[in-house]
Amino acid sequence: xxxxxxxxxxxxxxxxxxxxxxxxxxxxxxxxxxxxxxxxxxxxxxxxxxxxxxxxxxxxxxxxxxxxxxxxxxxxxxxxxxxxxxxxxxxxxxxxxxxxxxxxxxxxxxxxxxxxxxxxxxxxxxxxxxxxxxxxxxxxxxxxxxxxxxxxxxxxxxxxxxxxxxxxxxxxxxxxxxxxxxxxxxxxxxxxxxxxxxx
Numbered sequence: 001x002x003x004x005x006x007x008x009x010x011x012x013x014x015x016x017x018x019x020x021x022x023x024x025x026x027x028x029x030x031x032x033x034x035x036x037x038x039x040x041x042x043x044x045x046x047x048x049x050x051x052x053x054x055x056x057x058x059x060x061x062x063x064x065x066x067x068x069x070x071x072x073x074x075x076x077x078x079x080x081x082x083x084x085x086x087x088x089x090x091x092x093x094x095x096x097x098x099x100x101x102x103x104x105x106x107x108x109x110x111x112x113x114x115x116x117x118x119x120x121x122x123x124x125x126x127x128x129x130x131x132x133x134x135x136x137x138x139x140x141x142x143x144x145x146x147x148x149x150x151x152x153x154x155x156x157x158x159x160x161x162x163x164x165x166x167x168x169x170x171x172x173x174x175x176x177x178x179x180x181x182x183x184x185x186x187x188x189x190x191x192x193x194x195x196x197x198x199x
Contacts, residue, residue: 009189012050012071012080019067021105026070029112030078030196032145035133036119038085041149044179045119046071046082049188056082066099068106078196081106081113087129107140115143115195122148122162122176126169134170145191146170152178 018024036042043056050056050071069082083106084099107113116137120130137144146166151159163174175191177184 009049009051009185010073010075010193011052012046012055013074014055014069015072015079016070017067018070018102018106021102024068024106024110026079027110027112030114030198031081031110031112032078032115032117032192032195033081033083033107033113034117034119035083036085036149037087037121037127037129039087040085040119040121041179042082042085042119045147045149045177046080048177048179048182048185049080066095068102073196078193080192086133087127107136107142113142114198115145115192117145117147117192119147119149120162120166120174122151122159123154125162126165131169143195144170144172145175145188145195146172147175147177147184147188149177149179151176151183152181 016023016025034042034046043058046056047053047058055071056069066084068084071080071082072078073080083103107116116133118130118134118137120126134144134146148159148162148166154162159176163176166174175184175188177188
């Protein structure tokens, strides 16, 4: 019987934060982008992936991430890129347009971008903005990794109903996660590394 210890999961290190097109980094290096609604638990998921509590700042106020954040994977190579959340951010129309331009430039001008992780709240039925982002990825032939978050905050019946609703809309397999309980982190890391190896 093997006595080998389980291989430790990678971790993440915040390398840079970009507020403008000029600050965007490493267009050719392998990257996977994380996107989702402002209250989907993106920062908590990043902390769970990294195995650290305070790498990404969490807040009770949705929409606090207003930049593109580059997290270097160690051991690498590759980056997890945190995109600004959408749907609830309290900001002016001018600032929303600025975000949209920055995101479009990142998504269209990053040859090393290998996949988009679409974070979906397990407690919420499919939303228009989420469906539009999935369609955006499909239109650009960008591989999609759909991830259900906050699985610990709903019943098994509610979780299964959410999975069924999304399975009708998306051909990709849904990954179920809980940042608090670290459920699904190994599976998500496996999917991320598979995509990053495509470059």
